Amino acid sequence: MTYKRQIDRLPIVPADAKEHNVTCHFCIVGCGYKAYTWDINKQGGTEPSQNKFKVDLAKQQGADSPAWYAPSMYNIVKQGGKDVHLVIMPDKNCAVNSGLGSVRGARMAETSYSEARSTQQQRLTDPMVWRYGAMSPTSWDDALDLVARVTCQIIKDQGEDGLFVSAFDHGGAGGGYENTWGTGKLYFGAMKVKNIRIHNRPAYNSEVHATRDMGVGELNNCYEDAQLADTIVVVGANPLETQTNYFLNHWVPNLRGTSVDKKRAELPNEAHAQGRIVIVDPRRTVTVNACEAEAGKDRVMHLAINSGTDLALFNAWMTYIAEKGWVDKALIAASTNGFDKMVAANKTTLEQAAALTGLTVDQIRQSAEWIAMPKEGNARRRTMFAYEKGLIWGNDNYRTNGALVNVALATGNIGRPGGGCVRLGGHQEGYSRPSDAHVGRPAAYVDKLLIEGKGGVHHIWACDHYKTTLNAHQFKRTYKKRSDLVKEAMDSVPFGDRPALVNAIVDAIKKGGLFSVDVDIVPSQIGQAAHVWLPAATSGEMNLTSMNGERRMRLVERYMDPPGQSMPDCLIAARIANNMERVFREIGMAQAADNFKGFDWKTEEDAFMDGYHKHEKGGEHVTYARLKAAGTNGFQEPATGFADGKIAGTKRLFADGKFGGKDGKATFMETQWRGLQAAGKQAEKDKFAFLINNGRANLVWQNAYLDQHNDFVMDRQPYPFIELNPADMAELGLKQGDLVEVYNDNGSTQAMAYPTPSAKRKQAFMLFAYPTGVQGNVVSAGVNEFVIPNYKQTWGNIRKIASAPEGTRHLSFKSQEYAV
Amino acid sequence: MKKCDLMVDLGRRRFLSGAGMAAAGAAATTIGSGPAQAKPAAALVDYPVSRLGTVAELKVNEPKDVSYPDGDAPGVLIKLGKRVPGGVGPDGDIVGFSTLCPHKGYPLAFNTADKTLNCPGHYSRFDCEAGGQQIWGQSTQNLPQYALRVEANGDIVAEGLDELLYGRLSNVL
Numbered sequence A: 001m002t003y004k005r006q007i008d009r010l011p012i013v014p015a016d017a018k019e020h021n022v023t024c025h026f027c028i029v030g031c032g033y034k035a036y037t038w039d040i041n042k043q044g045g046t047e048p049s050q051n052k053f054k055v056d057l058a059k060q061q062g063a064d065s066p067a068w069y070a071p072s073m074y075n076i077v078k079q080g081g082k083d084v085h086l087v088i089m090p091d092k093n094c095a096v097n098s099g100l101g102s103v104r105g106a107r108m109a110e111t112s113y114s115e116a117r118s119t120q121q122q123r124l125t126d127p128m129v130w131r132y133g134a135m136s137p138t139s140w141d142d143a144l145d146l147v148a149r150v151t152c153q154i155i156k157d158q159g160e161d162g163l164f165v166s167a168f169d170h171g172g173a174g175g176g177y178e179n180t181w182g183t184g185k186l187y188f189g190a191m192k193v194k195n196i197r198i199h200n201r202p203a204y205n206s207e208v209h210a211t212r213d214m215g216v217g218e219l220n221n222c223y224e225d226a227q228l229a230d231t232i233v234v235v236g237a238n239p240l241e242t243q244t245n246y247f248l249n250h251w252v253p254n255l256r257g258t259s260v261d262k263k264r265a266e267l268p269n270e271a272h273a274q275g276r277i278v279i280v281d282p283r284r285t286v287t288v289n290a291c292e293a294e295a296g297k298d299r300v301m302h303l304a305i306n307s308g309t310d311l312a313l314f315n316a317w318m319t320y321i322a323e324k325g326w327v328d329k330a331l332i333a334a335s336t337n338g339f340d341k342m343v344a345a346n347k348t349t350l351e352q353a354a355a356l357t358g359l360t361v362d363q364i365r366q367s368a369e370w371i372a373m374p375k376e377g378n379a380r381r382r383t384m385f386a387y388e389k390g391l392i393w394g395n396d397n398y399r400t401n402g403a404l405v406n407v408a409l410a411t412g413n414i415g416r417p418g419g420g421c422v423r424l425g426g427h428q429e430g431y432s433r434p435s436d437a438h439v440g441r442p443a444a445y446v447d448k449l450l451i452e453g454k455g456g457v458h459h460i461w462a463c464d465h466y467k468t469t470l471n472a473h474q475f476k477r478t479y480k481k482r483s484d485l486v487k488e489a490m491d492s493v494p495f496g497d498r499p500a501l502v503n504a505i506v507d508a509i510k511k512g513g514l515f516s517v518d519v520d521i522v523p524s525q526i527g528q529a530a531h532v533w534l535p536a537a538t539s540g541e542m543n544l545t546s547m548n549g550e551r552r553m554r555l556v557e558r559y560m561d562p563p564g565q566s567m568p569d570c571l572i573a574a575r576i577a578n579n580m581e582r583v584f585r586e587i588g589m590a591q592a593a594d595n596f597k598g599f600d601w602k603t604e605e606d607a608f609m610d611g612y613h614k615h616e617k618g619g620e621h622v623t624y625a626r627l628k629a630a631g632t633n634g635f636q637e638p639a640t641g642f643a644d645g646k647i648a649g650t651k652r653l654f655a656d657g658k659f660g661g662k663d664g665k666a667t668f669m670e671t672q673w674r675g676l677q678a679a680g681k682q683a684e685k686d687k688f689a690f691l692i693n694n695g696r697a698n699l700v701w702q703n704a705y706l707d708q709h710n711d712f713v714m715d716r717q718p719y720p721f722i723e724l725n726p727a728d729m730a731e732l733g734l735k736q737g738d739l740v741e742v743y744n745d746n747g748s749t750q751a752m753a754y755p756t757p758s759a760k761r762k763q764a765f766m767l768f769a770y771p772t773g774v775q776g777n778v779v780s781a782g783v784n785e786f787v788i789p790n791y792k793q794t795w796g797n798i799r800k801i802a803s804a805p806e807g808t809r810h811l812s813f814k815s816q817e818y819a820v
Numbered sequence B: 001m002k003k004c005d006l007m008v009d010l011g012r013r014r015f016l017s018g019a020g021m022a023a024a025g026a027a028a029t030t031i032g033s034g035p036a037q038a039k040p041a042a043a044l045v046d047y048p049v050s051r052l053g054t055v056a057e058l059k060v061n062e063p064k065d066v067s068y069p070d071g072d073a074p075g076v077l078i079k080l081g082k083r084v085p086g087g088v089g090p091d092g093d094i095v096g097f098s099t100l101c102p103h104k105g106y107p108l109a110f111n112t113a114d115k116t117l118n119c120p121g122h123y124s125r126f127d128c129e130a131g132g133q134q135i136w137g138q139s140t141q142n143l144p145q146y147a148l149r150v151e152a153n154g155d156i157v158a159e160g161l162d163e164l165l166y167g168r169l170s171n172v173l
Ligand code: SF4
Pocket: A024, A025, A026, A027, A028, A029, A030, A031, A097, A100, A101, A102, A103, A104, A105, A106, A243, A244, A245, A246
């Protein structure tokens, strides 16, 4: 049977409930929410005077009501040690989402830690260490002492290159300015750690090097631009599912034509019409379907290119647009370098691009017209360009990114209303760290080094390589072997004999072992191989600042206690630093110890003031009190001042025609097509039958670290789905819900067959990073010149493992496309 | 990791946690409003028993507009022509659902081709043949389904719901 909560009423938020500003801690969009808390033995009433919403709750509320919350928005949590009711509901007054909650964010309350209602009991409550053959609880002092002793000893033996680190670099949960600063000050300030990687890729690098190298920072527009554009171009992204409320609240009005009045008001003196959209994606997604439903098929162009050929398409657009003269000559002359050279080098005819992409010449020409052909009255067409993982984790990342920015820049669409060339983003952002220049470029390929036996200690911060890396099958095998050597050594001595324990660990490391310390909110899959778990607090259990995809910065106010003894990551980093300072002194490395000063923070606000406030552009104008006053709308970074009780921000970057190059200009990039760039990809394509395209789904946040214990999600999604054309399923002898093995020379994994008539033959799409079937197992180790993984271009074979298991029999396998 | 056990008999376990929830709300009422009452609060709200139609009047795949538990709560009765979870009647194929989308309360439309309820608000889809399971969408609930019973005379009677209805904090106002 389909999961039903059997909840038929909820406690009413009383008029005097405490109100806290919340930004959803899941995706990049950063929707505004309010958290209401009140004593467990109280509740509001239906009379307008008795509830927070001042409405008569004895009546049915209408659509879009700001006075209704779903059971998933309710929980009982601890605040100051006492049980309180908690409702976290979308905020109608937030400009980002205007009261919309998505299927992910609207479960924030339900996916909170609750002893009273037994939700998220997986959360770590105590530091845990490997003791007597299992992970067992211990005190912070004990755990930190062990971590510091082993880490310091390895640095003494091997230098700082013996310490490997995997750390988040983003905002929202498992990140934020406080926590990136805490970890950053530890590894890039007190130390200069070089062997470090980020949560979803095997090195410490930008996913969008090219646009930055061109002088065009990647988050350069505002969400309103999607309402103002004549045409939206979206590449390798599925915003209805992965930037949901940005799409619903800002793209849809344009596609529906309801933002035309806004266009006329903000941009008078030019013609305006309902928006158009060009979607570049080999797969037909629900985004394509929704766009067609809103704008009509004649205003939606879905360019279903051959996987990995985006670059050829963009170069052809650029060539055609330049030939037609549809470029912004004034901007090119005043604010850019290298235009002519770029056009000459990247010359690609419509016919050449058609042959590579599988599109028709007409499709490429027409899409170029939608992008750049002047409007009525010869006005410049306003086109917004947006891209995400299809490009970022796709073939030839660096050049493809550059090629798209070339088109946006040449057509004068950066820094202008209705324009922008932006990544859409996954997590929110929240990066504040000392310089990473010592890491170098290309950065160390950390996962490969770990597989090769390098490094002695591994500190992991909210990363789960077992689910979110490439070549994951081999990584797990090797990592486990190395970690087991240390576990066996730890088992050979009494835990209470600290010198003996540290010696045993250090000896095992000399024999190829790896000591693994995992800082996380839940026991992750890589955590199964770790020797120490340090329990972290998440957003709302601490005050936390981040910014969204339009650089909108907000403060999430702490509304509940963290579970047990868990602490904010920034404070965990500070306590590691304090302990390492002590141990370095004890082992006679006073000079090293001196580098660990400045970690005397008591609260996350201390870390914020030490980091963001002191070091980030405009940070001097930003404090917790000012952010609290700015509520769920916050301000758009960078801050430029503080006046009349408000932080002044920046709506669009580069609006003054000044770009990020040393000379204040942007530089066009030469980006010739060179086939499947990553080593071994072409051979893999030639050898295996199916494209194993992969990505995210609406229902699941990130690697399901919370969703794996959410009944609503696990009922619908017990295994990762793999979308297959029904004719392919027939050939493979598959029925819906059957478990299949996906395999190639890199490894193998499992998924649940989901018949999908819109899927092209031999083009499968599998949910990425799911705990019950890891797509990364079959992704090769091939990367680009800056060690960016290429998850998307993966080929493999598929075979049946088992008929639909019981847990899948009640599932609907109907089309996901809205149909009336 | 104990997620695999989660797959076992979800329905019953969830009923228990759900009932626990409703009781928590009820307990708070008693405590908050003066001296404790001797009479224990009901764990579920008291649902009206309402006649929504007859077996004879329903034709396969032609939804009948109804409302339950009161006139402000629109819904449908559908004879699907195939035995399904929660289905009643001689063929076990009659089901009833709320037609207010549990996301933001927009009215759902029945698609006769694939027997789904579709939301024009933000494209959510619910499968009438799978207990109102959200096929895809923004709702954090599956669709509230009616607990139906067929009387000896062929009357179809509703007497409960399995999820909170959109737009109200108590299914019975
Ligand atoms: S769209 Fe993203 S930020 Fe908004 S509620 Fe959903 S998950 Fe949260």
